[in-house]
Structures are given as structure tokens and as C-alpha cells.
Amino acid sequence: MQFLDPSKQALAVIGAGKIGTAILRALKDEWNVIGTGRSDETIERVRRIGAIATKDNAMACRIADVIILSVKPSHLRDLLPLSKHLEGKLVISVLAGVSTSILESEFPKARVVRAMPNINAIIGASVTAISAGRSAKESDVEVAERIFRKLGDVFRVPEEYMDPITALIGSGPALISEIIDAMLLGAVAAGMPRELAYKMLLRLMEGTVRVLEGTGMHPAQLRDLVTTPGGTTITGISVMEEMRVKSGIIYAIKGASDRAKEIGAYMEGERHTLRMTLSD
Numbered sequence: 649m650q651f652l653d654p655s656k657q658a659l660a661v662i663g664a665g666k667i668g669t670a671i672l673r674a675l676k677d678e679w680n681v682i683g684t685g686r687s688d689e690t691i692e693r694v695r696r697i698g699a700i701a702t703k704d705n706a707m708a709c710r711i712a713d714v715i716i717l718s719v720k721p722s723h724l725r726d727l728l729p730l731s732k733h734l735e736g737k738l739v740i741s742v743l744a745g746v747s748t749s750i751l752e753s754e755f756p757k758a759r760v761v762r763a764m765p766n767i768n769a770i771i772g773a774s775v776t777a778i779s780a781g782r783s784a785k786e787s788d789v790e791v792a793e794r795i796f797r798k799l800g801d802v803f804r805v806p807e808e809y810m811d812p813i814t815a816l817i818g819s820g821p822a823l824i825s826e827i828i829d830a831m832l833l834g835a836v837a838a839g840m841p842r843e844l845a846y847k848m849l850l851r852l853m854e855g856t857v858r859v860l861e862g863t864g865m866h867p868a869q870l871r872d873l874v875t876t877p878g879g880t881t882i883t884g885i886s887v888m889e890e891m892r893v894k895s896g897i898i899y900a901i902k903g904a905s906d907r908a909k910e911i912g913a914y915m916e917g918e919r920h921t922l923r924m925t926l927s928d
Contacts, residue, residue, distance in 0.1 A: 652680045652700075652711070659795075660684065660712035662705050662727065663719035664694050667742065670769040671716060672699045674798035682708045709733035714791065715758075717741045717751075721911050724754070725918065734758040738788045740795070744814050745911030748781030748807060759783045761792045762807060764814050765799055767821050774800035775817050779807035811912070815904030823900055828853065 652658060656679055661668040664683035672681045676698050683694035684705050694701035702708055709715055710733050717727065721743045735757035741748075742763050751760045760781035765774040776796040780789045789804065796802045805813060828849060835845035859870060875881045888894060 656680050657713040658682060658711050659714045659716065660708035661716045661718050662708065662730075663717065663723070664690055664699075664701075665718060666767060667765055667769050668716070668718035669693060669697065670774075670799060671718070671795070673697045674769075674772065675795065678798075679714075680711075682712060684708050705730055706733055709737075712737070714738045714740065714795075716795075717743055719743065721746050721915060724750075724915060728754055731755050731757070738784075738791060740792050744818060745811065745908040746915050747810075747912055748779065748784075750912070750915055752781050752783050759785060759788050761788055762810060763792060763796060764810060764818050765796060766817050769799040772798070772800055776800060776802050777805045777810065777813045777817060778802060779805055779810055811908040812901070812905040814908040815901045819901075819904045823897070823904075827897075 658680040659675060660682040661671055662684050664672060664685050668683060672683045672694060675681050681699040682702065683690075683699045684702055685691050685694060686703060691701040691703065705727065706729070709730050715734060715737060717724075717739060719727065724743060724746060731754060734755050737758055738761065739751065739755055739758040740761045740763055741751055742765060744764070746762075748760045748762050751762070752758075761778055761784050762781065763776055763778045765776040768774045769776075774796070776799060778789065778792050778796065793802050793804070832842065832845055832849055835849070836842050856870070859865070860867065871881075871885070875885065
């Protein structure tokens, strides 16, 4: 194993998938970083970015001052034996739908912060929401903010917003990519070369965001600036309304948020079931 730099704190990412690896890459110059994974492929990927790689979650937690849980919510049960190694440590969870109250119940001696970044972290352009658990100190939240600022923008939010944020921010890149792909296919259907349409479309998205941010306009105001009576824009919007595109996007966000709530409810039920089993 690589030696730790005694001048730096140690941070472990339990479950170094795409976002976990992005965290390790962003922090490796300021922290001793440790990434865990179950597959040889994951271990090799973690090693390639210069982090300590191991399949031993317990060892990683023993070494680390800060632990980031980055596994699928359904794998949380597999992490419960780690509780004894988390006493007095900051645990940051990026598990979708899993509340700080569940985590604090399972890891009662840890200090818990919940975070929701997104895949844009791979280029340092994530939007991350963070919420403090009851066990977390202000200094813990500041550490979490410092970590996730290395990946992009950070917002402190009340935890009650975390499920819709999971839908909007966590799932957002995939939903926006679907919209971009649909517009691209529409341009190809209308006769544009795919490569040219794609390059122009990405610049269009970037420019539209800059206008909205720079002017403070509501999206509907920008839409109305472009729309003229009997023109091409209103024709396109009319087709979108006929096909219920806007309603579909609204329901997509609401549905993803509801799914995050379902995951949380399921994990809560799993926790009670496990406790009853152990008590028997």
C-alpha cells in the first residue's frame, strides 16, 4: 500500500464509481485519498488516478478522517458492519433517497452530512446540494462544502428538499441529454448534418443559459422574446404542446422525486426489519 502523507488528512470513498472516482481525482492533491471497490476494474481505475485502492472497506474507514459513502442505496446494509470504525468521524453520504436520520441510526457515533452531486463532477461542473444531519457540526458542513466545491457549485439546502433535488440535479444531466438528443434528431430529420447540428445545439444550450443568468429573465420571458405571430417558433411550441412535451418533463421530475422518496421509505422498512430480526 502507498504511504500516507502525515501532513494531510485522509479521505476514503466507499464505492469508487464514476462520481466517487471524480471526488478522488479532485481531492488527491490536498488529501490522502483512498478508494474502495468490489471489482478489479474499479481498483485499477482508482490506482491510475494516484489514489490508494483497496477492496477492504473496513481498513479504509479505519485510516480515513472523512468517509464518503458512494454505493447504491440497496448496498447500504452491506456497510453496517463498518459502524464500529466510524466513531467520531465525518460521514458524507451521496446515497439517493437515504435520509440522515437513517444513516445516524445505523452509524450512531458518526457525524453525518448528506450530499447530492451529479455526473458533471467528472469535469468539475457538478451542482451539489448538501444537508446536515442532527449529529453534524458547522465545521463538518464546511468540510463537506470545501470537498464538493472541488467538483463545482455547492448549495446548502434543508433536507426536506433533497428528494426533488435528487430528481432535478442528480437525474438532470440524463434528462437534459434526452432533450438534446431529441432536438438533434429533429434537426437531422429536417435535413441538417448530425455533426454540425450537434455542435450548434451545444452552443445554443450554453448561450441560452448565459442569457438567462446574465439578464435574470424567466424562461417564459425569453420564449416570448423569440416568439412572433404565425412564425416558426410558435409553430414549434404548438407542436410541443400538442405532444405534451412540457407536461412530460414536469412528470419526469416529479416521478424521479417520488422514486427517491420510495427508496427512502424502502430503506427505512429494511432498517426496521433488520432490527426485528436481530432482536429475535
